[in-house]
Amino acid sequence: MTSTRQTPPAVPLLHRVAETARDQIPFTLDGVACTALAGDTVLTAVLTHAGQLRRNEFSGAPRAGFCMMGACQDCWVQTGEGARLRACSTFVAAGMCLVTEVPA
Amino acid sequence: MNDMTGKALPPVIVGAGPAGVRAAQTLVAHGLRPVVIDEAARAGGQVYRRQPPQFGRSSRTLYGFEAGRADALHQAFDALRGQVEHQSDSLVWNVQDHWLDVLDGPTQRTRRVPFAGLIVATGATDRVLPVPGWTLPGVYTLGGAQVALKFQGCAIGQRVVFMGTGPLLYLVAYQYAKAGAQVAAVLDTARFADQCAALPAMAAQPAVLLKGLYYVAWLRAHGVALHGGVRPLRVLGTERVEGVAWHDGRAERTLEADAVGFGYALRSETQLADLLGCRFAYAPLHRAHLPERDAAGRSSVAGVYLAGDGAGILGADAAEWAGERAALALLADRGVQIDAARTQVLERKLARVAGFRAGLERAFPFPQDWAAHAPDELVVCRCENVTAGNLRQTVREAGADELNRLKALCRVGMGRCQGRMCGVAAAEVLAHATGQPLQQVGRLRGQAPIKPIPMELAAAQEGLPS
Numbered sequence: 051m052t053s054t055r056q057t058p059p060a061v062p063l064l065h066r067v068a069e070t071a072r073d074q075i076p077f078t079l080d081g082v083a084c085t086a087l088a089g090d091t092v093l094t095a096v097l098t099h100a101g102q103l104r105r106n107e108f109s110g111a112p113r114a115g116f117c118m119m120g121a122c123q124d125c126w127v128q129t130g131e132g133a134r135l136r137a138c139s140t141f142v143a144a145g146m147c148l149v150t151e152v153p154a
Numbered sequence: 155m156n157d158m159t160g161k162a163l164p165p166v167i168v169g170a171g172p173a174g175v176r177a178a179q180t181l182v183a184h185g186l187r188p189v190v191i192d193e194a195a196r197a198g199g200q201v202y203r204r205q206p207p208q209f210g211r212s213s214r215t216l217y218g219f220e221a222g223r224a225d226a227l228h229q230a231f232d233a234l235r236g237q238v239e240h241q242s243d244s245l246v247w248n249v250q251d252h253w254l255d256v257l258d259g260p261t262q263r264t265r266r267v268p269f270a271g272l273i274v275a276t277g278a279t280d281r282v283l284p285v286p287g288w289t290l291p292g293v294y295t296l297g298g299a300q301v302a303l304k305f306q307g308c309a310i311g312q313r314v315v316f317m318g319t320g321p322l323l324y325l326v327a328y329q330y331a332k333a334g335a336q337v338a339a340v341l342d343t344a345r346f347a348d349q350c351a352a353l354p355a356m357a358a359q360p361a362v363l364l365k366g367l368y369y370v371a372w373l374r375a376h377g378v379a380l381h382g383g384v385r386p387l388r389v390l391g392t393e394r395v396e397g398v399a400w401h402d403g404r405a406e407r408t409l410e411a412d413a414v415g416f417g418y419a420l421r422s423e424t425q426l427a428d429l430l431g432c433r434f435a436y437a438p439l440h441r442a443h444l445p446e447r448d449a450a451g452r453s454s455v456a457g458v459y460l461a462g463d464g465a466g467i468l469g470a471d472a473a474e475w476a477g478e479r480a481a482l483a484l485l486a487d488r489g490v491q492i493d494a495a496r497t498q499v500l501e502r503k504l505a506r507v508a509g510f511r512a513g514l515e516r517a518f519p520f521p522q523d524w525a526a527h528a529p530d531e532l533v534v535c536r537c538e539n540v541t542a543g544n545l546r547q548t549v550r551e552a553g554a555d556e557l558n559r560l561k562a563l564c565r566v567g568m569g570r571c572q573g574r575m576c577g578v579a580a581a582e583v584l585a586h587a588t589g590q591p592l593q594q595v596g597r598l599r600g601q602a603p604i605k606p607i608p609m610e611l612a613a614a615q616e617g618l619p620s
């Protein structure tokens with residue numbers, strides 16, 4: 051991705067407390083090169099770097115998922131290609147381009 | 155029943171949690187080869203959810219006291235390899251006549267799975283009663299907070315408040331503290347007196363009771379603040395969680411935190427039973443309309459069986475028994491010889507759990523005054539941003555007095571989650587605003603697709619020959 055989007059909020063939401071020795075997986079978040087760990091969901095990959103996944107279409111307020119089990123549909127994330135992924139139930143893959151700052 | 159080539163159709167089990175796995179094991183033991191369809195990549199359900207293969211923590215670390223049960227369930231399913239058709243990463247999104255429409259997660263393609271006999275073991279999600287600020291990043295359900303830890307090795311924050319009520323409240327707080335996260339406080343809407351009053355009924359399951367007491371004692375011994383009888387007021391913050399405010403019966407109190415896990419026990423996933431045409435009835439203990447089932451798990455629809463938390467919250471142990479019992483019912487209805495003594499053992503165990511469940515409800519009562527205190531600006535529906543004020547205005551101005559009517563008029567429950575997160579709260583607000591008992595306002599009808607599917611698939615489905 052070549053856009054010059056703002057860098058994502060610097061303070062991550064999720065904090066790793068175990069299992070940090072897994073293989074590293076490169077991906078980009080709002081155009082910035084980031085590293086996830088093999089077995090991370092897209093939600094984990096994004097929120098260990100940033101403070102949100104997207105903005106709500108109606109309120110414009112930031113969202114970061116809620117139920118973590120595929121029920122609330124709050125954690126959809128855009129890819130650079132325009133596809134949408136349900137972040138809590140999709141595993142991160144090398145080279146994924148993820149976008150959190152989409153105009154509401 | 156046969157397919158077009160004359161081959162006998164298999165029974166299908168939807169859900170590979172405790173109920174689905176035991177149902178599959180029972181069918182295989184009687185010579186059938188069931189199809190097991192599950193949304194997750196690996197069997198286990200939510201309670202015994204398995205971590206991804208790249209992770210290496212022990213069962214003891216992941217499941218604590220439940221490690222033995224989790225291992226047994228996983229091993230039981232692994233031992234069925236080759237004897238069941240496990241369709242993982244697969245979402246059942248619709249049902250028609252005698253087949254299910256199933257979306258394959260990785261390819262995003264849909265397929266038809268025909269069935270002769272269906273065991274619905276769809277499980278549950280957290281029961282949510284929203285509080286202002288609940289849509290902020292950093293607020294998760296209790297179950298969600300647990301998934302982050304169990305499935306991803308992550309804490310939802312560095313200073314976490316757990317709030318609401320139910321057995322999961324203390325369990326998740328304990329798991330977080332044990333994993334090294336700072337638990338700022340546990341805020342329980344139930345009072346200590348509620349828990350004491352419930353002790354006699356809960357003594358029916360002494361092991362479960364003791365575990366619960368252990369978590370509370372452990373948290374107390376490790377200096378975690380436990381507050382009972384609270385009324386959550388709001389989650390503080392603008393772009394993310396900065397703290398929580400609650401009322402302690404005398405005054406408003408606040409506490410700094412960067413994350414909140416909250417919930418009020420669990421609610422059943424009933425959409426599939428609804429699409430199958432199962433008859434529902436109001437169940438006061440669960441404060442919900444649930445698909446009817448007999449002691450064996452037979453629904454009102456011939457050939458459709460219900461097992462586990464998807465048909466009423468009774469917990470993981472009961473789900474295992476109900477899964478086995480429902481499979482035995484399916485077998486008996488097909489004319490297969492089954493062990494009648496075993497069916498009686500299972501039904502007795504299930505009846506005992508029902509008594510225990512009543513005790514749990516006394517220990518962690520549903521906060522019946524929630525709707526009366528919900529402010530107008532509270533966002534009830536987080537998909538479509540519909541507030542409690544919007545609901546009350548729709549009642550006032552359009553005379554809505556039934557949940558589906560309310561949904562049609564103001565879109566509550568119409569968003570992507572289809573009311574899974576807001577349905578309980580919307581019903582409570584509607585009942586309170588119209589002065590009706592909860593059972594009178596009805597229930598949100600399930601609609602296909604049960605969960606979102608790609609738009610082009612839905613369009614293609616419309617054009618499919620029937």
